[in-house]
Amino acid sequence: MSxxxxxxxxxxxxxxxxxxxxxxxxxxxxxxVRESISTGLPRLNEALNDFSxxxxxxxxxxxxxxxxxxxxxxxxxKTSFALSxxxxxLRDGGKVVWIDTGSPLATSRLESITPHLNNLxxxxxxxxxxxxxxLIRPPKEFxxxxxxxxxxxxxxxxxxxxxxxxxxLKDRLxxxxxxxxxxxxxxxxxxxxxxxxxxxxxxxxxxxxIAVLALNQTHTKIKGQPRATLHPVVAGGxxxxxxxxxxxxxxxxxxxxxxxxxxxxxxxxxxxxAELIVPFRVCDGGLxxxxxxxxxxxxxxxxxxxxxxDNEVADSQDEDxxxxxxxxxxxxxDDE
Numbered sequence: 001m002s003x004x005x006x007x008x009x010x011x012x013x014x015x016x017x018x019x020x021x022x023x024x025x026x027x028x029x030x031x032x033v034r035e036s037i038s039t040g041l042p043r044l045n046e047a048l049n050d051f052s053x054x055x056x057x058x059x060x061x062x063x064x065x066x067x068x069x070x071x072x073x074x075x076x077x078k079t080s081f082a083l084s085x086x087x088x089x090l091r092d093g094g095k096v097v098w099i100d101t102g103s104p105l106a107t108s109r110l111e112s113i114t115p116h117l118n119n120l121x122x123x124x125x126x127x128x129x130x131x132x133x134x135l136i137r138p139p140k141e142f143x144x145x146x147x148x149x150x151x152x153x154x155x156x157x158x159x160x161x162x163x164x165x166x167x168x169l170k171d172r173l174x175x176x177x178x179x180x181x182x183x184x185x186x187x188x189x190x191x192x193x194x195x196x197x198x199x200x201x202x203x204x205x206x207x208x209x210i211a212v213l214a215l216n217q218t219h220t221k222i223k224g225q226p227r228a229t230l231h232p233v234v235a236g237g238x239x240x241x242x243x244x245x246x247x248x249x250x251x252x253x254x255x256x257x258x259x260x261x262x263x264x265x266x267x268x269x270x271x272x273x274a275e276l277i278v279p280f281r282v283c284d285g286g287l288x289x290x291x292x293x294x295x296x297x298x299x300x301x302x303x304x305x306x307x308x309x310d311n312e313v314a315d316s317q318d319e320d321x322x323x324x325x326x327x328x329x330x331x332x333x334d335d336e
Contacts, residue, residue: 036061037092037149037211040084040287041259044278048245050265061088064148064211067202067242069155069263071216071232072249077257078215079106080282081249082151085213087114087286094148095119101131102157113286121147128158128194135201147210154215155198156233163191196238203242214243255281256290 038045038061045060062068062085070078083106086096091114098105098120105122121144125131131152134142143150164172169187172178178187206212218230246263261276262269269276281288 035064035148035209037064037085037094038062038088039081039259040088041278041280041289043289044247044259044261044280047261047276047278048247048264062149062211062213063245063265064209065206066244067199067206067212067214068245068247069214069216069232069243070247070249071218073218073230073251076249076251077280077282077287078249079153080109080287081247081259082153082213082215083110083113084286085211086110086120086149086151089149089211090114090116090119092148093119095121095144095146097121097123097143097147097150099123099125099131099134099150099152101125101152101154105153112284125158128162131158132194132197135198135205143205143208143210147208149211149213150205151213152202152215154217156215156217159191159194159233163194192236192238195234195236198234199239199242252279257281 036045036048039048047060048062049060070081072078086098087110089096096119100122104124107117110120111117123134125134164187166188169178169184173181173184178184202212202214214234216232216234219233220228221231222228243263244266245261248260248262249257250260251257257280259278259280260271262271279290281290
């Protein structure tokens, strides 16, 4: 079994004009039957079903035509979740595009789940410019015909190398390395503008009846929270608008994980609803459903605070907060 690896290179890359999706096309696509890709967990597939509308759907799972976000702390099973979804899509006869932004794809793990690796197209985007080029000026036949699932692992890992945290930028302002607050504001807004561009192009890809699955890492947010809480690294208004489904993964015991649906069909869901929380384990053959345990301990998503908030000064990217600034959402990305 071979895997079709296409290592992205910006030099000499043949590209096609960017294809826009009109409002009428988007409306017609939204009215079509929504096919879904199984997660490998029947109860989670059921939890992802939206019964509040009359929209027809063949089966539950990750909806094609939508952007789905999966986020959680390290070790929660995000990559294993994506591998399970990829194996399900491949077994159904579709093609899967895997965009790797960090560690190489563990093909041996995927081979143990499914033999259909000839329909897996692998791209490596080692830097943020590579990822932007792939989405904004894609090569020919990207994504290839009959693609049903596109996975980005992960959407957030490339940002720390290009954007300083709010606390680091404020330190530079205090040191005189940034001339004034308007310049600080512009530097802060650059990150959210890039996130908005990525979100928009992912939605355009999804409009081709592709399920887009974006894995998102977490950072710790303290300001305005009752205690230190993990939040997705890639966030903001534009991202929230384009993400239709959100699944949070967390751990309760060393080998027990939980998947919770917190957003479905563009609507935020109430947290800690039993019907939206699905326990599972990661095994050699993929994800394994387990019997309903006692209520999960969500402290995995809310690490214990060691200092009082009043005396705490944000000193790392993990303590970044959007609420400290008045965001200029219409600021464009001018050349530096």
